[in-house]
Amino acid sequence: MQQIAIHTEFIQLGQVLKLKDYISSGGEAKVFLENNSVFVNGDRETRRGRKLYHGDTVTIGAEKYTVTKS
Template sequence: MERSSVAITTEYIQLGQFLKLAGIIDTGGQAKPFLAEVPIKVNGENENRRGKKLYNGDSVDVEGFGSFVVVRTAE
């Protein structure tokens, strides 16, 4: 399965911010209801906390939207 890369320049990104950066949701305010309805796995584990910290190399599977990997790039 091919994963789309989502680049970050910080040490980590919170799951709610990640969903916005990846283009899955339009605003940060949509994160909580989205996480309540759509199954998400971070590194193979179910996750529904919008504050979950994602680091370089973490994989995120969003049901109906695809698979992603967090990639830290130089600023």
Template sequence: MKEAIILETKYMTLAQLLKEIDIIASGGQAKGYLQENTVFVNGEIETRRGRKLYAGTMIEIPEIGTFFMKEKGKKDASD
């Protein structure tokens, strides 16, 4: 699954994203999830739940999907 995540603010943390896409139920579960599962941010393994995700960032979660951060109101060639 490839999905665009629209940012309502300047950035979103990795914990907020995991909650937004229903992988975890609360932000407090992010640390445990990241210790037990591999998450890539822009092609590199990321373990920090507070990692800031800005427009243009790509997040890949194996077995779940790939997510692209988009600025609210911006369009690209795929829209």
């Protein structure tokens, strides 16, 4: 499981997709989420603006990430 370290209170799901190179721009997030299975804490998520906080887990395909506070 990989970690996503944040310096703020939260990070949006669309930002995570861009940070991990699933998309190249924020505008692609909506289409990506409609066509791929993305789960936040085990629940299917389709909102690119979903706020992720310390301790949340994101699963994209076979990859799993945990949000950590740095």
